[in-house]
Amino acid sequence: MTSKKYILEMFPYPSGNIHMGHVRNYVIGDICARYHKLKGDEVIHPMGWDAFGLPAENAAIQFNTHPKDWTLNNIKNMKEQLQKLDLDLDWERELATCDEDYYKYQQELFIDLYRAGLAYKKDALVNWDPVDQTVLANEQVIDGKGWRTGAIVEKKNLSQWFFKITNYAEELLSDLDNLKLWPEKVKTMQKNWIGKSIGAEIKFKILDSDDYLNIFTTRPDTIYGATFIAVSINHPIVNKSLNQEKIDNIKKEFEEINDDKDKMGVPLPIHCEHPILKKKIPVFIANFVLDTYGEGAIFGCPAHDDRDYEFAKKYSLPIIKVIECDDKSIPYSGDGIVINSPLLNGLNKEDAIKEIIKIFKKNKVGNEKINYKIRDWGVSRQRYWGCPIPVIYYEDGTYRVLDKEELPVVLPYDVNLKGKGNALLNIDDWRKIVCPKTNKIAFRETDTLDTFVDSSWYYIRFLDNKLEKPFDSEKVNRMLPVDKYIGGIEHAILHLLYSRFFMKALRDIYNLKVDEPFKQLFTQGMITHKTYKTQNNEWVMPKDIVLNNNRLVKTKTNETVEEGPSEKMSKSKKNVIEPDEILENYGIDATRIFMISDSPPDRELEWTDEGIQSSKNLVHRIEKYFSQKLSTFNLETEKKVEKFIHDIEKNILDFSLNKCVADIYTLFNYLEKNKIYLNNSTLSKKIIICLFPVLPRLSLSINSLLFNSEILNKWPNIDLELLADNNIKLPIQIQGKLVTTFDTTKGYKKEDILKSIYKLDKVKNKIVNKEIIRIINVQDKIINIIVK
């Protein structure tokens, strides 16, 4: 029975050269793909290029070239490098996201998303990267800095395109439970990112006004302890209550705080009414209220929230305790019994929340509410080298999303990248058009799509990269999800969450039957290498170092070099190893072996000269082994080979590739130690086939030498009878401690074996003069004798 297997490694950004991290990634995938092909599965194993993006623009300026030329040239180079690795890839499926043939279908998808209400435009405070001069998605801002430039991100109010990922927040969260073959870690990260909290929305009436302030809380049970309201500086009520100058001053003050955890607030000239107590409570602008979460406003309950407590202390606001428990500390934010709250007294947290929500509902001042931290995905980028958004704007400010017949909107080639901002803005003869539908003057959208849009559906396009529509539904239903998706953990949120959203959105638009894009996710570890520095703190490349009189020195200058810790390979620290050189010196097979041998594929792998050398030695050893003349072999040999087939198969399927290498060593250690040479026997054939996924070159060459055949196919079936080894070494324990082992066969009779065991010296000595009170016999596993 054959089944489809879609095996995919995250496609690379064509930066110019592949690095060792790529090699490890693709070798892992290649082993899987080759194995499944041998099993007779219908395997898809494509490769392509994540080809849009800012580095191309920067490189174009730096090297006085064009992003497209630079990118296409890099693709050519990297493809050659990959081909040198002899990966079993479906090159006929190759695609590059910067090809018109790819992005025109992305523009179609954009139109579909728009028509489905999942793409929309709005004015929004967005993250602005001043160095790259573009907007960033929330996911691309790390610690307030741009993910690529490290520049402090500014807030800008811009009209931007968004994808409505929030529509899928609940499903993106709940479906994580169905992803049984994803690392828990990644699922946890996505879960936190989506950030679901269950609580209540409460309306606080603004006194002397018809307006209300909405706040979200997970602790409505502490409502009686609310003594103030705090809003973010960007909350709409601030604009209504203060003039711009004042607001700017407050913003400045907030920015000048040294410790950003320090609480600071400014009272607003308005007050709210407590929704239950009807008393007047003050409203502050506070620096610790996030405008991006909930309603951008909170009620402060100082007795039961650390931040509110700090704030109340600083501004001498009342602190009312409404939760009682054994822990007398203030503030206390745990569970307890409600006090000082006439309508809730005596209830526990859970009941109090239910009860107060009932009351809110009755009084029409609040409701239960589920809040998600995730916000819609901003996809506009003010960059040239990306997929044009198929929209035009009229002079009156209205816009129209193009029809599919009007596609593609082709990215113009002639461009000047040396100016400030988005180069597309300056290409007038591209930008300005006469709208064919209205005959009015119109201007093209000059923002391009975030490159994460490109990578959100490339795995779908791979199924049929030449089709004259984005994809074929029947094929998608049949071939997706990707069975094994292999890549770095750095994409845990961004790419993987966006892709999950895309799959679900496309499912709903096109009635697809696929809920999730990636059935199994495997995150491979990075490759590290020792770092080297001269006394002058200059990094030195490992290949420029020699050992001279027990001293590490730089070859050219003879300077002393100090060895530092092993760190992720990076150009800046010069601790990189170039794949091309390794391939040349050690060959493909040794490189593959080393990529998987020293540590489990999901952990980091330290590059060592000894490691790559011993991998090469193994390849030679196997080659030499098969050149020996055929010897006799016996049933035991057959059993060992059978076990090898079984173990290596299991380990490939589990991604325990380091154990595959151990399996290979174990087999050849046994064969050579016993001088059993299998040459061109049927056992050899089986071994060679099983070696093929890991050592394709070697297996092919041995196969053609011994069997005069170019073909390796059909993974051997396992003979269960041979696999079952009836001879066992039975561990014998006394008081649960190992005393000896006893050679016997499976299915022994307990009574018989005990008679023999009691005669063993080691056992006899320990039980003499003692009473045997219990015998535990786990059949075929262990015998434990308990004495008194």
Added chain:
RNA sequence: GCGCCAGUGGCGGAAUGGUAGACGCGCUGGUCUUAGGAACCAGUGGGCAACCGUGGGGGUUCGAGUCCCUCCUGGCGCACCA
């Protein structure tokens, strides 16, 4: 601060609750070789031994690296998320 993961020889790492340290690296001794970053053989957790050993302490069990509690250490993620 919160959450998750992990701590096993000199090192990387193996062990469905059932012989801890598979396999590799390194190291020690030896063989062969003009030589070797080659190959081969033997050994390699600690201790002379009885025994002791999976970060520390406690527990469950006939039996714990594995399960539970607790503490320590390290890594990763999130971080004023109301």
